[in-house]
Amino acid sequence: MPELSSFNIISRIKSSGRSRFIERLIPDESIKSISQAQEFLLKNSAQDSPPPKLDAVHTARITSLGSHFAYNVPEERPEYQPLLTSTTAIRDLQLSKDKNFFDLACGNKIYYDDKIFPYSMSYSGFQFGQFAGQLGDGRVLNLFDIPDNKGRFQTLQLKGSGKSLFSRFADGKAVLRSSIREFIVSEFLHNIGVPSTRVLQLTSLPGTKALRNGLEPCAVLCRFAPSWIRIGNFDTYRSKPDTASLVKLANFCIDEVFQNGKPFAKKEHDINIFNIDRFPDDEKNVENPKNDESLNLETPLSKYDLLFRHIVNLNAVCVAYWQTYGFVNGVLNTDNTSIMGISLDFGPYGFMDIFDPSYTSNHDDVSGMYSLGNQPTAIWWNLAQLAKSMALLIGSGNKEIIDIKQLNEDQEKLLVNRANKLIGLCANEYKYRFTITYADLMAKRLGIELNIRNRNISDSTAVYEDDETEGSIQERAERAKLFCDTIVEPLLNILKTTKIDYNAFFINLQNCELKGIPDEINIATDIQKDDNNYISCFITTKQKDEYIENLKRNGVNHGETRRMNEIFEEIQEWIIEYKLWLTSGPLPIEISKDYNPLFIPHNWVLEEVINDITVKQKDLLENNDNDNNINKLDLSLLKKLSIMCTNPFDSNQWEPQLCTDASKRWLTYTGYEKTIGRLNTQSTCSS
Known part of the structure; x- marks a missing residue:
């Protein structure tokens, strides 16, 4: 081309x-x-x-x-x-x-x-x-x-x-x-x-x-x-109700932002399929989710129903990506939440260094409202506020919209009732769309073809499958849940305990040939091997060295050694289950290499680059008496980081002659894994 x-x-x-x-x-x-x-x-x-x-x-x-x-x-x-x-x-x-x-x-x-x-x-x-x-x-x-x-x-x-x-x-x-x-x-x-x-x-x-x-x-x-445009654009009509302006904004979003509704759910994507919560929080209802026919809506949906539904689905997909890569936005207010489901307005964000669902990148978020584990809930809460701001539109259905100042009590009750039905259906769809996207992405990071999404979402506005029937959705939900229960959750529990670098784990695993590993192995012997040592994917170098040293000094009865042996048992059980999910198709690395960036711009990397310019070269940066000073700035570290971020899957594009020591440093935790205070750091909102 x-x-x-x-x-x-x-x-x-x-x-x-x-x-x-x-x-x-x-x-x-x-x-x-x-x-x-x-x-x-x-x-x-x-x-x-x-x-x-x-x-x-x-x-x-x-x-x-x-x-x-x-x-x-x-x-x-x-x-x-x-x-x-x-x-x-x-x-x-x-x-x-x-x-x-x-x-x-x-x-x-x-x-x-x-x-x-x-x-x-x-x-x-x-x-x-x-x-x-x-x-x-x-x-x-x-x-x-x-x-x-x-x-x-x-x-x-x-x-x-x-x-x-x-x-x-x-x-x-x-x-x-x-x-x-x-x-x-x-x-x-x-x-x-x-x-x-x-x-x-x-x-x-x-x-x-x-x-x-x-x-x-x-x-x-x-x-x-x-x-x-953000959810906050619609929030305006909480404090300053104006029906004509609300309608104009919604119409603009449909016509201009979403190309006259081209990517919206079609007739075959029946919203009433989601009168079932396929991922209930209550464990008693997990095995037998039930229809809630009280949520059913008459179809076809109005263009405003479809707009709200699409915004919900786009945001479900986006937050699934965040969770997969350990990205924490830091400030998920409604004015920082895009109607297009795109990451927006970056303040105190952070990528996890080590897995911790309670990690919040915002120093001022003392309650952890916007922590990693709370991001899906926070985004849904924001979407619920959008529904309230759009209640007049989604509550009217296909009927004529009545000016909010002209509504009588009976009309308002009907509007609220219909809006609540749509919100309930969309809440179930949000959980479904988030979970299958998250499961699919995590599977791809692990080199597994899960086969629950037929659509390759290269266009972030395309979220619906062509064959979304009640049966296919239920089948996808069951497979996603099984995968999360048997692979994702046990893995995250292991990583939370061992505190290995989250992103490096996926890179190390994709470079390790696991199909040939027998189900029964001798941990004490195998951990000391240098070649294809899969155990080292899960634990830090420090943990490995200390375990080997404890074996030499105290044998398996030492407390730390026993605790590590328990972790090794969990790892071995996970490996056995993981191998069952690997298909006879492409090698795992052929799937995972396009989903596992070779490095992450961690906060400590950003701090190094920023300090190189704003602290080490402060005089050149701030002294504008000499016009040539700014041109003398050494921006090589910043340029190196930008190049790596532009080509995160291909190290051959990183210009190896530029800041070689820096890229080596950024790709390892040398000197950092011994200083836990440098990991999962936070930033303030000041910008």
Whole structure:
């Protein structure tokens, strides 16, 4: 296939650019149209004394009832210095790197015409379970939409571009530290197949500081996604009910975000199949789940029912990916939950170093509300809030929608009753979709073809199988449950005890030939072998060495030795069961190699890279008296990490001559497994 051509960004915008959100939705009444926004900008930019006085768009306040966004422009910065461009992102957007590209990607210039003008979105949100009122894009500017190399529109935006009407008490800035973290995780998640927003360009702002952990250097991040709409956009209609604006937003999501409902469930995907909870929490009901016919809905579903159902399924798939790879978002508020089921707004995220379901990457999450083990529940809670915000729409079914201000008590009861039915059905489908996706992904990481998903979800919006009947769904659910009960749960219990590096376990296992291992072996003898030692997949080097030493000194009666022997028995039982799941088809590594990244950008790796720039090279980074200082920055560690994140399955693409010692260090736990305090670390929300 010939390579697609790249284009100057200005020509791309002029030929195929749009601004879908402002085409169809309602602006704040302070500036009611693009022509007024242009007039305002030109008038203020013409003043003799810079910067232009743009208080009208940069002063925080509550926006007008029913508005979805406010026109905005970036705040002017003293200097801009491009640091890093995503090679895959610029390829996928078919752009070329030139001065126009860098100017637009950092906010030094903006593009506008009679259909396009920058804006900040209005949304609300539940934060740690409490409604926080109006939030919105407090430091984010949406620029324009351009099609990617698959013809799918992507919305480009700037993070750290300055204040907006939604900044509240904040400064509109983003620090370099958190911008590097988001750059790395966005591209890494995308390249391992996890639904995620993307990044395009990281730009340093010499001379611009923000007060976080002391005064910190700032940056602007240019990022993109098919849509930045969150559950929080719908939450707005809790505190500011407006039926017309709610309908407009929902219609926009159906028509523009989801291509007129093209990926929605079809007639054959009957929602009433999910009047059964196939994965009940109560063990008594596991063997014989029962139909709850009180949940049944008349079909066909309305377009708003299908919208809500699809958002539920997309998020179920996304959180299954998180759980598979040990990714912890850190802040799963409704304003950080995408309607597209993509990983969004990365603050204090973290990848598990060692398996621990109670691990929370957010230092401020003292209750563990958003810990690894709680993420599926947290996302469902957010989806339930979405259902409440959409209750007027999903409660109406195919009947005409009545303005919320005109509802009488009887009509409201009927709406609530129908909405609750749909929520109950979707709750069961959420559990089903999450569990079969999680089981399938874990199986693939283990080199097992589970055969419960026929669809390869390369398009993250495609979630439904072609043959979803009651029988096929029940069969898939039973197989997924059996696999989780016999393979996944016992394995995670072992890893929780041995505290081996979570990701390295899968890599080591795929490189170990297990089919030839006999079911009866001598642990004390086999653990000392250097070749194909499968036991070392499950335990740390320290545990192995201590076990061998204890055998020599004290024999098998030593307490630590007995405890390890118990673990070895669990490992041996797991291996026997695991071998039963291996098929006669492809070798396990042929399946797993596309699902097991060769490394993970752990927090301690990110800390090393960030400190190399912001601490070791602080003077070069912050001293903008000399224009050449910023150009003297050594960005080799950052570039190395970016290259590895771009090619996580292929070490041949890692440019071995660049920072060789660093990549070796990042691929091992040398010096870290003895210092447990360095593992499963946390970050703060400050960014």
